[in-house]
Amino acid sequence: HLRLKSSPQLRSVRASSIFAPTDSFARRHVGPLDSADTEHMLKTLGSASIDALVADVIPDKILTRRPLSVQPQNGFSESELTARLKEIANKNTVLRSYIGAGYYGTVVPPVIQRNILECPEWYTSYTPYQPEISQGRLESLLNYQTLVTDLTGMSIANASLLDEGTAAAEAMLLSFNALRGKKKTYYVDSSVHPQTLSCIKSRALVFDIKIVQELPSDDKELFGAVAQYPSTDGSINDFSELGARVHAAGGLFSVASDLLALTLLKPPSEFKADIVFGTSQRFGVPMGYGGPHAAFFAAADSQKRKIPGRLVGVSKDRLGDDAYRLALQTREQHIRREKATSNICTAQALLANMAAMYAVYHGPKGLQKIASRVYSLTSVLATAIKSLQYKIVNETWFDTLTVEVADADKILSHAVSMFGINLRKIDSKLVAVSIDETVTKPDVLDLVSIFANLSDVPHASVTEDTLDDIAGTLAISVIKPAIIPESFRRAGKILNYKVFNSYHTETEMLRYIHHLQTKDLSLANSMIPLGSCTMKLNATTQMAPLSWPQFSNLHPFIPRDQAQGYTELIAELEADLADITGFDATSLQPNSGAQGEYTGLRVIKAYLEAIGQSQRNVCLIPVSAHGTNPASAVMAGMKVVAVKCTAEGELDILDLETKAEKHKDELAALMVTYPSTFGVFEPRVKDAVNIVHDRGGQVYMDGANMNAQIGLCSPGDIGVDVCHLNLHKTFCIPHGGGGPGVGPICVKSHLAPFLPGHPVVSMAGDEMAAIQPVAAAPWGSASILTISWAYIKMMGGKGIIRSTEYALLNANYMAERLREHYPILYKNAEGRCAHEFIVDIRGFKDSADIEAIDVAKRLQDYGFHAPTMSWPVAGTLMIEPTESESLAELDRFCDAMIAIREEIREIEQGSQPKDINVLKNSPHSIKDLMRGDWDRPYSREKAAFPLPYLRERKFWPSVTRLNDTYGDLNLFCTCEPLALENID
């Protein structure tokens, strides 16, 4: 984890030289990077220069401007970046990996690759908190939930979790909490993947949960159990007995499973699973050296209000039409904070959408055909291997065979060197092979040959004919594939829903994807000024490498010498992030900001234990903190103590000192967000740090607002011990409609030894001290690290500071323009905000019966996504423009806000009624405005085109305002099944 200097592979050219390439990046990334615009904005602000503005924004003692050592200093041009990344890519060796264990080769349907994964309209949208402008991806996520419930046989499923490992941990915690923590033993069956076990252990630790791998003789302490189906060794087991036993003990039974296998196998519901989870990676999502992939999580009806993560439900809009929305948000940490059952915020929406679309494209028959082929080829392979006198450990299988061998290492290295194939080593005498959708006949032949070559029984040479012969003997063909044994065979139809039975040609699929896309507002339409979310440009040059096979087709458990490109890129990124944050080491494993928080706190705990301070478990958290902070603290086994804020929105230092003092013996950590969640650089943050340090606590910084700091100041320089970053905010990973994310943590050297390790892959860290993994894959969502790496390398050590400066300029410019129209909360003494600011809507409740939600929804009529609503302060809107928005766009948004202010004034002045007006009725869909019986006190044009630009460019909400109450009362989280007569 130590800092590495990035190798200056391409000669850097002085920017002033005529030889400098013309496709430099910063001017494409930063909205107003043009002297006239900058001047105009500074003038509006009355600032002499950007430096002067920065000095007004950031307190003296915080502003360090420590030069970054990020190379190249001036940044690569876009084509240089691509050339450099190709060099790195070519250091990854793409072999065939039949390692399985949760990661499988898959054929990404090209129509999905191009129109979702490579489509900015899909990947730049935000989590669908504004349902009226998100019906497309909400529909797709509902398809995902339907896919999962149908295949698992459960009654409800969420819209994705981070990965299979964390899903397992969530399942355990749900089980634990179901008995209110009264029982402490959890059984993990030997059928479970090792990395899943590690994630479970990791999470169990802080709650003193005892993980057992043998069923205890006495079930009294048992609150739950988890098994895998099919098992990690490939076998298919009936877990009815285990399920019954767990239930008898009053516990919950969880099953890790595989969606492809479930198309043919009895669903886990048949042996009474309460929870079924797993990864949907093999549904058309590349392995990506570990991620990102969507995990699924399904539960029985009894658990439906406890399910972690986001849930899409069907509700009604103002016109009474069906419309989708995120359901039951009251369960989530935004509302429940430390009482939340999970800290999941960003999840894996984009990947869940890809998996859902994969199922839409293939349909039930197509999926079963793929599964049958996998099963048939596995059966052919089994017969061939057995005929070579090997013992196959598992007597049943779907796609995986575990084979007894004389020397596992020998067979693995033979497979790599002679065939370019990676197998899985289970132990010194056991290897496993998993067949996937991509496997061809020559691949099977190669697999057989590996075993044949190392077999000491005499055998005839193996040819493709051998395989045909075996297939013949087994009597299998496309028309008659191998049939799963009766006892495990699934009965009845799967996926009998219209959406899974309609779009099976590329043309139909393209149209369906396109149609959904047109309902969603994304960065391709207009700015998404979500405070605390940093919705900035996700440049094509950063995104393109995701489609390169050298990044997308690596299994996370391959020998590390096959991933030297990744190793190099990861080392550079770790070093650059450490440099930027002012820290000494980085872990890229956490795959969301919230997981970063959890990891950081776990690392703090591990450190405290190592220095004999294991009693320290109080975490001080300001009331203004994001809900994930307290939720993560609780998950890390800490006790949350809230710290007040002042009326000016600053940390109440006195209260902090009092609480720190009060808990000084148990003080583990302070969590602080900087600039604060109110969008202010608090001058006394260093005092806060000292207060905690003085009392033996560590300081954690939530780096969600890092976009306001880079190059100007840093957590390390401020003196904190650890921070997480949201690469999906500050470092350009697109939000994907709700994920993927990457939430790395950077730490001071005393914490570095404790950064998480991995049970399968040996990482660089200290294997003894490292905490158990917080994610299934060693480097979390490795493939998207390319995006942040590319961003940093194109901006360069010097250029990246421009992003920060313009993030501050843009926000202050908007605040200045809006100042006369709305109260702006929490400016600093100089009258400046940081990179975001809060507009107060509360005053209009009395004057016009208008609330923040009305302004938010009315902004949709103006073609904009609302700012962050009612957080961190209820009744307000928090605006963060980022550096990527141009002056024209900032002005357009300000114009909209000002126009809305005038609309409010009409209500205040009585020229529009309080109950029926353009704000209360917003947003207006086309259908709404086409109604013949118009009896509103405002015109259709006023509703639709309140400003002239809207006549040329307008994004239309596809439904009217959602009815949240109806949806929560009538929870409905799957597609409507096909009517009986439509079932063929």
Add this chain to the structure above:
Amino acid sequence: HLRLKSSPQLRSVRASSIFAPTDSFARRHVGPLDSADTEHMLKTLGSASIDALVADVIPDKILTRRPLSVQPQNGFSESELTARLKEIANKNTVLRSYIGAGYYGTVVPPVIQRNILECPEWYTSYTPYQPEISQGRLESLLNYQTLVTDLTGMSIANASLLDEGTAAAEAMLLSFNALRGKKKTYYVDSSVHPQTLSCIKSRALVFDIKIVQELPSDDKELFGAVAQYPSTDGSINDFSELGARVHAAGGLFSVASDLLALTLLKPPSEFKADIVFGTSQRFGVPMGYGGPHAAFFAAADSQKRKIPGRLVGVSKDRLGDDAYRLALQTREQHIRREKATSNICTAQALLANMAAMYAVYHGPKGLQKIASRVYSLTSVLATAIKSLQYKIVNETWFDTLTVEVADADKILSHAVSMFGINLRKIDSKLVAVSIDETVTKPDVLDLVSIFANLSDVPHASVTEDTLDDIAGTLAISVIKPAIIPESFRRAGKILNYKVFNSYHTETEMLRYIHHLQTKDLSLANSMIPLGSCTMKLNATTQMAPLSWPQFSNLHPFIPRDQAQGYTELIAELEADLADITGFDATSLQPNSGAQGEYTGLRVIKAYLEAIGQSQRNVCLIPVSAHGTNPASAVMAGMKVVAVKCTAEGELDILDLETKAEKHKDELAALMVTYPSTFGVFEPRVKDAVNIVHDRGGQVYMDGANMNAQIGLCSPGDIGVDVCHLNLHKTFCIPHGGGGPGVGPICVKSHLAPFLPGHPVVSMAGDEMAAIQPVAAAPWGSASILTISWAYIKMMGGKGIIRSTEYALLNANYMAERLREHYPILYKNAEGRCAHEFIVDIRGFKDSADIEAIDVAKRLQDYGFHAPTMSWPVAGTLMIEPTESESLAELDRFCDAMIAIREEIREIEQGSQPKDINVLKNSPHSIKDLMRGDWDRPYSREKAAFPLPYLRERKFWPSVTRLNDTYGDLNLFCTCEPLALENID
């Protein structure tokens, strides 16, 4: 050009084997490839089977079902195809090519690459004949025209031509026709590229135009001249004198030019050019081994109604708002047929859009910066080369230096072998090098080193410092680049239009591209059932290789051993096309269907000349033929004689025989479309062929309708001599909103020697017999050949027949559903149509005052693109669904047509007035329907949502019906300039 067997690189697997891959393609390509759908359709038709239907559709003696030898017979799966194409791609060697001569390295802005070139919404749209649903690309093409007029200084420009070579030929013909062919001498200056000269000569031949390269002493015969600026040797010349001399002779002066150079150079208007043309390739369009690229063509005001190709103009819509449309279509061959001045139909819209967007992205300053850098690096290089005691032939330059060397071959091979650089050989003692946007400092260093290494004067070693020193001496830097000599230097601002001064960040650019895209209906929205246009699936797997550098980054004039992958792919494609058409040889050079026609006729002429029949010059063309047929015949120097059709829409065989007999001594050819343009397989086509053959004529088949033939019958089997194919119809090259296209011709062996050659690249053919090139690049638009190759290889020799069968089934099914609602013209004796059919609207003129255009525009309200309107029969609509449309989509379209029929009935029955009704007012834009003052006899809902599916999925026209008359009277073909106060 002889048939080649394609090499079966990947083992083909029997489709019935369980080992067969699951990502087979045909079922994704063919809409109803599902037994239930097929059964339903056959039942509707009362056909027992597809074979039975085919037998009803295709006359016995035509239906051969000759097995195709296309390999692999069962087709590659999508992933196999990609693997195979990667093998081929890797046989192309991507070196640095500084050859210039019309093809330059360029940096495709990634945001344009992803969101236009790789975006189905852009590439699958049709030529914008329906302006109300095409405002996006019309705006972009207007930007292109504005870019061209502004940089050339001319007053009008078209929306692209096929390439620089054909643009030159068009310029010559325009000049020739301006004097009504009375003068016969045309001067081509030595400054013109060799391939341009060849294209000019090729076109001159048939009109007996004398091409001279020395100015004649007497200008009496001179009708025009063309020069290149900057010249092919790199020099910049003032052509004022030449222009004046041409004008004095009453002729027109044309100038080939370069848009990048023109950002710094005086525009050709300053030396009174009447026409300025050239390629816009280097504006962000990859070289692609020759194409596709857009040529531009601009003219002085006096020529504005004679300009060839499509022209976008600004007009008004029904509401009086500005709206774009194709202007002056009355000039085109659709209307003027053999009197048209050009045969251009499909052009290069997609590439013109890319070039326009490149200019939008860079803006005037960015373009000038790129140009200045090119000029500066060229100047540095010149200084370095001169210091090595070489003579540079051109004393002035923009980007190109022509250098005297001892041995050109030696320096070229040194450059390739030691530096991986391609230079241009001009003759044995002259080499040229052209600097482009992609050139870096190390590249310049390498270039200098090439010359240094072969120099025999002693010199110090060359390093990057040498270059810095030279730059220092020349006093050039980014801030102060090299300055073009005063006499050539451009004065004043360029591109002072809002659109070129607004979108310079990637975010803004993305939004602009996205915004335009949302205005356009493409295959991503719904079927585009354009008869004769075959708008079928353009699959992602076929499109993806276009982005691979091995296909996109090759210069067409590189040594052929660097293009072995292309050679292999081209050979396979030529062979497969010859096999499919039943011919012996193929030329892929023509880059549109119309160019194919022209080429085919030229080849016929060459053959006739070779056999001593040069007097034969009559071309018989049925009156039902597409307008390009007569226009191409005239361009090929033939006299058109029209042949009648019967009332049943068939070729009037008697009339044919009479005319053939009458002209038997001059009979050169018959052009015939099959199945006929009326959508019928004429049983007597073989009789027609015999009639012409018996009288010494050749038969040309227009293969636009080949989608109805493949695998069932073929032009070769029918007995014709040559046909063209539209790869952009039958073979899946997307229409690109009006191009690119590829119009290869296939010929019988007696015509093979005459297939076009190339002056720079030695092709496989008979160099002596070959006609002069018909396009600038040897294999025309080489890079997109990958698309058709991939389509054929994925369908396979057997599978591709399924496309044809379903094209017939789909059309007949629709005809059957519509039969009771509309008269269907021209069914065959069995009551069947071919792959398209004609719906007669004429009867509604009397009954309801409704015309074809009203139905066409009303279809937009139903979310559909109109079928082909009023061609080949005025007052009708010709519907071609293609095989790619699903049953659901066919039904949706039929439902729309039937609903419109009911709307007509309401008028007929008097419940709706004849003048104001949903048809006459169609299409309805949102703005139109939002008007408060609603006084129409129908409701808004009825206008917007006449069928239930539209409430869920509706495409909205962005303007109301265009006013064509207004637009033609008020011709306005560029953007509005910035208001003075907006100019900085």
